[in-house]
Amino acid sequence: MNAQRLKQVFDRLSNHHGPLNWWPGDSGFEVMVGAILTQNTAWSNVEQAIANLKRAQALAPERILALPPEELGQLIRPSGYFNVKSKRLRSFCQWYLEQGGEAVLSAWDTGMLRTQLLSVNGVGPETADDILLYAFERPVFVVDAYTRRLFSRLGMVDGDEPYESLRASVEAVIGDDVPMLNELHAVIVIHGKDVCRPRPRCSDCVLLGECPTGQGLNRFPPATPRSS
DNA sequence: CTCCAGTAAT
DNA sequence: ATTACCGGAG
Known part of the structure; x- marks a missing residue:
């Protein structure tokens, strides 16, 4: 996991989607x-x-x-x-x-x-x-399906890494910065829901220029099964 | 690997 | 009518 790359991704996503101040809930x-x-x-x-x-x-x-x-x-x-x-x-x-x-x-x-x-x-x-x-504001990174999909498309991970392995490599870069770990997972979720979806909306993506899957280098054309 | 299940977008 | 959803247990 390239530290500079991860931080760059975070900055771009945070500037575009944030600040989100998760998680929604009264307690x-x-x-x-x-x-x-x-x-x-x-x-x-x-x-x-x-x-x-x-x-x-x-x-x-x-x-x-x-x-x-x-x-x-x-x-x-x-x-x-x-x-x-x-x-x-x-x-x-x-x-x-x-x-x-x-x-x-x-x-x-x-x-x-x-x-x-x-x-x-x-x-x-x-x-x-x-x-x-x-809930407890502890310094951990949450790995989810959106994280795997995004990092995988960005070419930052292989895709089949164990949960703990992926979590550890992100935490090694971010450290114990709880607000940043909070925001990082939050923007990944929003980006995964709205932009880096199963059928990615690359034209709306702030990471397009640095994404091998996107139209920048035109590899792995987004699966377009039949109609679109 | 399969099951668990309602809801909303496409 | 299909797809996808902030996974985990058996």
Whole structure:
């Protein structure tokens, strides 16, 4: 991972899309719930699920656990996989309360907190890092599908690197700058949703000049299956 | 590798 | 009607 290249990419994306000041949410706990609900799911759907939880005054760990799992499933239904996510939310809330809540968790060092988060059923590497960075403001980089797609198209990674490997190489460049790690992941997500999509909109891209996939060098022409 | 599922853009 | 979605577990 070329440090200068990564910083250059960040500057361009940040100047164009930012500042974003993520993650949207009125509390740390809301961020954690959102991180679980947004797994492989559009954020617009998660917003509806969170709105339902708020309307039912259920956006608190005790309240979520007090709900019959079936009712919880109906509340979060718009976010998809509602049976799976109902169970995952419950597992998370049970762990959260068992450990003593946010005050206790905030006192743990990042390595400890990450290991414990990963022990919860339904919390994998990306969700754990979302929570670490955006709820606990810890210096970690979140690797997601957008990151792999963007870095891969830019020729910065091979594409099949392990999660931890990619995370470590970015953190090695950015360091423990939490605001920058926050903004970096945020702009990658926005760029991935709006510009560097599965069918990239290269004409709208601020990285066009330095992207081997883009029209600059005209390699790997964007897949245009049939119609366009 | 397959399943999990509703929602919105295309 | 198809595609894609801020993944993770079995």
